[in-house]
Amino acid sequence: MxxxxxxxxxxxxxxxxxxxxxxxxxxxxxxxxxxxxxxxxxxxxxxxxxxxxxxxxxxxxxxxxxxxxxxxxxxxxxxxxxxxxxxxxxxxxxxxxxxYFTRKQWDMIEKKSDFRALCEKHGVPCPKTYVTGKEIPEDVMQQIRYPVMIKPVDASSSKGVFKCENEDDLRRYYPESLKESECGEIIVEQFVTGDEFTAHYTIANGKVTLASVDNRYPIAMQEGDPTTIPIARIYPCIYLDAYIEQVDAQMRALCAGIGLQNAILFVQGLYDEKTNTFNVFEAGLRSAGEAPYRFIKRVNGINAMHVLVDHALLGKTDFDSDKEDPYMKGKCCGIVSFVTKGGVVGSIEGLEEATAALPDVIEYECRYPVGSETPCGRTLRQLMIRFVMICDNREKMAEDIAYLNSHITILNDRGEDMVFKMKPERIWGIQ
CATH class of the missing domain: 3.40.50.20 (Rossmann fold)
Incomplete structure (x- = not known):
């Protein structure tokens, strides 16, 4: 055949x-x-x-x-x-x-102002937008209620992103944010708080399905630092039911509304548990960096990356959307990291033995071998070792994280511990 x-x-x-x-x-x-x-x-x-x-x-x-x-x-x-x-x-x-996408579709999703307009059109909950464009009109400046965030409309990193507590902050950060935008435009939006999540959608022959929603577990490199990096992403999200009830239908309508036929799309946002509200703030027409298809293909028997290959070579796909299950069939999956504090790697002990002893670790990546100079700062480059895991439940995930923590030692060239590790008890909440 x-x-x-x-x-x-x-x-x-x-x-x-x-x-x-x-x-x-x-x-x-x-x-x-x-x-x-x-x-x-x-x-x-x-x-x-x-x-x-x-x-x-x-x-x-x-x-x-x-x-x-x-x-x-x-x-x-x-x-x-x-x-x-x-x-x-x-x-x-x-x-x-x-x-799988046109440049127009890409810009509609990746450009923050265009994506915000799509969210508002389709009823996707999102922060209030005060202004988008090359400048902030004086009449708008007087209507803003603080705190707010100012961002370049087309930047995908934290460059040019500032929290403004008052008008003086906004006027000070405006030129800095503007210079980070390739198209020379910024967006000023309501400042919202909550726990961060990422949701992935698969579009196959025009049918949009929810593939996964995670919880992002942040870590600050210094006490009080507002910029955090994810030490873990755990699936399924602990408030998945609420997401499906409040956001999913609107997001599926948004994907269909821009004419996607075979694609992958992710959205990121915040969930405020106190008010039980979601705010979606950005998206991408690709898999996010954590690449959840790596464990979805094992748990649900499907791989959304195949949709993109099918489309490139055939213009259609035989992807079985009915197999999508954001609840992961009761499993608990995750990407758990050891985060470097910076410095030269002096020794890595127990890594191969610990991962071999845990069948739940389906793959891992060590980015900095012994002798490497690891970065100082607050970026994703500090994710030194990443473990991709599939566990029977959340209890087993916590147990496996504790095992990795206790059996792997990473020291710098001065013999000092040089990594932050995920606290296993955190998987029951976020903080």
Whole structure:
């Protein structure tokens, strides 16, 4: 029996998260796969399993276009890298190949002002918006109730994002926020509080389904620091019932409303337990960095990344949306991290032994081996070791986290403990 991608050629841009899964699925189903970027194969797991390696920067669009035309490539895709996804979309549009989003759809989701307008149109709960644009009119300035947040409309990191307690703060931070925007626009919105979550949606042949909702467990690198990084993300979310009741239908309508046919979309927001209210504040037309499909494929038997490959090579998908279960069939899944405090890694003891002893750890990544200089600061680069876990329940997740904490020791070159670890009792709440 012929495989469904037999005779098809897929070009994958980049070696980032998701690329290996894309290549493996495409090859398993008969496609000829090529991975392109400036990394040699020994630094690219995706290249090592691909049929062909192309040593060309993904920024060299003209060289890639010439290659695609010469080799009669049938589809172009990338992992979760925003840069590579936009290159893949542009090349697909130039050549007339299918891609899972258009640039217009991307901007509607990624540009904060456009996404906020979509939320308001479809009834998705979101913070009040005071102004979007290149400047803040004086009459609007007088109507603002503090505190507020000011952000670049098109930035995907924390650069240019400030909390303003009063008008003086807003006037001071406005130029700093503006300079971080590529299009020269900012958004001023109501400041909201709560526990952060990320929800993932899969769109297959126009049908929108909720794939997962997590809880983000923040850690401040210094006491009182308002900027936090996630030491863990645990699924399913402890307020999943409330999310489905208050947000899910509106989000599904939003996805359908912009014409998505085969895609992945995530949204991030805050839940205030005291008032039982949600506020969605941003989204992305890709998998988020935690890539929950890694355990969803084991628990629910489906992988949303396959939808993107199907669309690139066939223009449709046989993805079974009925298998989606954001409750994870009663399992507790998560990405749990050891977070570096900064400095040189002196020793890592017990890592291989501890992970081998826990079947619930389905994979792990150690970003900084012994001798590496680890960063100081407040960024995701400080996630030193990440464990991907599938446990029978939340109790077992807490037990496994405690085991990892007690059996793995990471010291700096001065013999001092150099990582923060997740406190297992936190999985019953957030703080």
């Amino acid at each position: 012929d495989k469904k991608f037999a005779g098809k050629k897929l070009l994958v841009l980049g070696s980032n998260v998701g690329a290996t899964d894309i290549v493996q699925y495409a090859r398993d189903n008969g496609a000829y796969t090529i991975v392109a970027d400036y990394y040699p194969a020994d630094r690219s797991p995706a290249k090592r399993i691909a049929d062909e390696q192309l040593l060309v920067s993904t920024a060299d669009k003209d060289a890639l276009e010439a290659f695609i035309r010469e080799r009669h490539i049938d589809g172009i895709l990338a992992g979760i890298s925003e840069f590579n996804l936009l290159i893949a979309e542009e090349l697909s549009a130039r050549i007339g190949l299918p891609f």
